[in-house]
Amino acid sequence: MNDPRIDQLYLPIRSAATELLDEAAKIGAFMFSGYRSLPDQKETYAQGRTVPGPIVTDARPGFSYHNYGLALDLVFEHAAGDPSWSYSHDWNTLGAIGKSLGFEWGGDWPDPYIHDYPHFQMTFDISVQRLYIVYARTWKLTDVWSWLDIKRGVVA
Numbered sequence: 001m002n003d004p005r006i007d008q009l010y011l012p013i014r015s016a017a018t019e020l021l022d023e024a025a026k027i028g029a030f031m032f033s034g035y036r037s038l039p040d041q042k043e044t045y046a047q048g049r050t051v052p053g054p055i056v057t058d059a060r061p062g063f064s065y066h067n068y069g070l071a072l073d074l075v076f077e078h079a080a081g082d083p084s085w086s087y088s089h090d091w092n093t094l095g096a097i098g099k100s101l102g103f104e105w106g107g108d109w110p111d112p113y114i115h116d117y118p119h120f121q122m123t124f125d126i127s128v129q130r131l132y133i134v135y136a137r138t139w140k141l142t143d144v145w146s147w148l149d150i151k152r153g154v155v156a
């Protein structure tokens with residue numbers, strides 16, 4: 001399955017993300033979101049706080065792994081391709097698939113964080129606060145990715 005949003009993720013997680021989508025499709029789940037810009041994150045954070053709707057993130061702009069192409073959300077499919085967040089779906093199976101591919105799963109997060117069942121991320125043990133500091137040097141995602149390459153030791 002080729003979702004163009006996969007290409008907006010950090011290159012080293014794209015193959016695992018593609019595999020996750022392939023496996024998720026077998027149980028009726030699909031990609032809902034991947035990379036989110038800071039304005040996108042601002043909108044997502046506002047939901048349930050200053051605009052109507054359920055709270056879907058604890059992360060302010062710049063403090064979500066989505067902002068660095070390191071996270072993606074999957075949801076289950078209703079009839080007719082509609083997304084569904086219903087608790088009746090088999091989120092645990094979806095979470096297990098993601099974890100087997102090396103993702104951290106939002107369904108495992110303890111209180112006080114939101115149990116974020118659709119959420120999968122790869123952090124390479126780098127905190128989002130550190131990523132934000134690097135990002136704020138130039139506000140270029142590619143600079144964050146180059147920095148991450150160096151931190152991961154793949155660039156000499």
Ligand SMILES: [Zn+2]
Nearest residue numbers: 071072073119
């Ligand atoms: Zn997410």
